Amino acid sequence: MPEVVVISGKGGTGKTSLTGAFAHLAQDLIICDLDVDAPDLHILLSPAKRSTHDFYSGNEALIDGSRCKMCGTCLEMCRYNAVRTGHDQYLVDPMRCEGCRVCVDFCPEQAIAFPARHCGQWFVSSTRFGTMVHARLFPGAENSGRLVTLLRNRAREASKEEDSSLILSDGAPGIGCPVISSLSGTDLAAIVTEPTLSGLHDLKRVADLCTHFRVKVAVIINKCNLNPEQASGIQDYCRDKGFYLAGSIPHDPEVTMSMVDKKVITETADSRIAKTVRNTWENILSIL
Amino acid sequence: MIISVASGKGGTGKTTVSASLAAVWKRPVTGVDLDVEEPNLHIFLKPDIVHEEKVYLEVPRVDESRCTLCGKCSDLCQFKAINVMGSAILTFPEMCHGCGGCLAVCPEDAVSWGTRQLGTMSRGKSGPIDFLMGSLRVGEAMSPPLMRQVKDRLKCDLARTGSDAIIDAPPGVSCPAVNAVMDSDFILLVTEPTPFGFHDFQLALEAFAPLNIPAGALINRSGIGDDSVQRFCQEQGIPVLAWIPFDTDIASAYSRGKVIADLSLEFRQKFSQLAASIIEQIGENEACPK
Incomplete structure (x- = not known):
């Protein structure tokens, strides 16, 4: 089954907002929220959890104060400045610890434990548009890339079980670890941009990333009427690069209003914007 | 401030x-x-x-002539960035977090710093x-x-x-x-x-x-x-x-x-x-x- 990720x-x-609308328009699909860092898709889809699972990733160093002789080995060897010198003991700052195990191995007193790090939870849920696989990384936790990979594998299993015809994922912003994890093995990256200098700048970087990983790109210009000149600049860029322009969607306050109602834009009205979103989705399907 | x-x-x-x-x-x-x-x-x-x-991030570079394949580095590495596979030592610099553990643990001084551009x-x-x-x-x-x-x-x-x-x-x-x-x-x-x-x-x-x-x-x-x-x-x-x-x-x-x-x-x-x-x-x- 094809996999589309919206980044x-x-x-x-x-x-x-667009992923939610696409989930409404698509038939028998698995929905996946890969923006595990700050997920929002559940606000539109109100998933009912069928199962909840803990997500552990890596470990963290924990100094046993009763055994620590404060020799300073860990302090000296930690490359992340994670060891703090407290009043009369050493402590590891969990926000800085990368879980590399160097301090654990080199502590002459064997005073440092290395428990697994509980980083979040992931869920398989039912929504009015189909099965949804999503997660919640605990705030401040790390390794969202690993969680993204886990969710994608789970979505593929669900897709097999249900014999679905599509996996649609909402991706993370940026170009780092969670985005890279969401691209491997994806058939199409639908890149949503806006007609601003920042929008074009960031589009170029994430499109380069897709090209680097040989993932096909389709571009959607959202809020296209904000600055028509910039919008046509983005169109020129797409033409030059050979990226398919799947749609240009105008800014419409209705999008926010439907968000407040916990609905997707294609559900709330048969307005012009809903029609444009529908056309955009059909264009995406046509190049899959 | x-x-x-x-x-x-x-x-x-x-x-x-x-x-x-x-x-x-x-x-x-x-x-x-x-x-x-x-x-x-x-x-x-x-x-x-x-x-x-x-x-740059400092990542390991292995001098294969000194490496005895003892595996201490790969045992320590939490990020699968250095690995003894059969009779070869492999590094995966893009996985490395730059902790320096492999360098510190190697008994043969076979690991030195290379770089990865961040x-x-x-x-x-x-x-x-x-x-x-x-x-x-x-x-x-x-x-x-x-x-x-x-x-x-x-x-x-x-x-x-x-x-x-x-x-x-x-x-x-x-x-x-x-x-x-x-x-x-x-x-x-x-x-x-x-x-x-x-x-x-x-x-x-x-x-x-x-x-x-x-x-x-x-x-x-x-x-x-x-x-x-x-x-x-x-x-x-x-x-x-x-x-x-x-x-x-x-x-x-x-x-x-x-x-x-x-x-x-x-x-x-x-x-x-x-x-x-x-x-x-x-x-x-x-x-x-x-």
């Missing part, structure tokens, strides 16, 4:  | 606010872009870049504002090591010049965002009055709470959506330091890379007032230590 480079261009 | 401008949700206006705050800041100030995955502050501050350098660091000047930016290499997965090096540079610069810093932080609430704000004196959380904005604002508060850094909110695009963010701030006693109305003139100026504080006297005063409120908040916090 943007720049945050706040409308990825999640 | 260091002020971080952060948000859970992307696209709420961090960069707009950072640029405008830097433009009205009364003391000498450095504008720092730590949103290294998608840095945009330069689009608004338009600095003259005077120096650009490549930034990205670039640029410095420049935008009028009176000093400018510092990290930019992640496209294809590089890890942003925190680059951010750490930019922050190290910032620390040196601030110690030398005594200036303040305004950090444009990355979106989200996981390791890169926490890394960006962790050494600041104040966190300004930019949000918008929509369900997504509100949800991610709460996540950001939760993520930053263990840092014990005073924080305040700025509600951008006020007038759209609903009033749940504002009510939440009132209930939780989180100071809302400014409101910026939703305005197509602002959106259009933003799209062209304009600094909002430069648009009109009214906006300039609004951001000057915001700067004053931030300094007041930091002062109050110092007056009553925890």
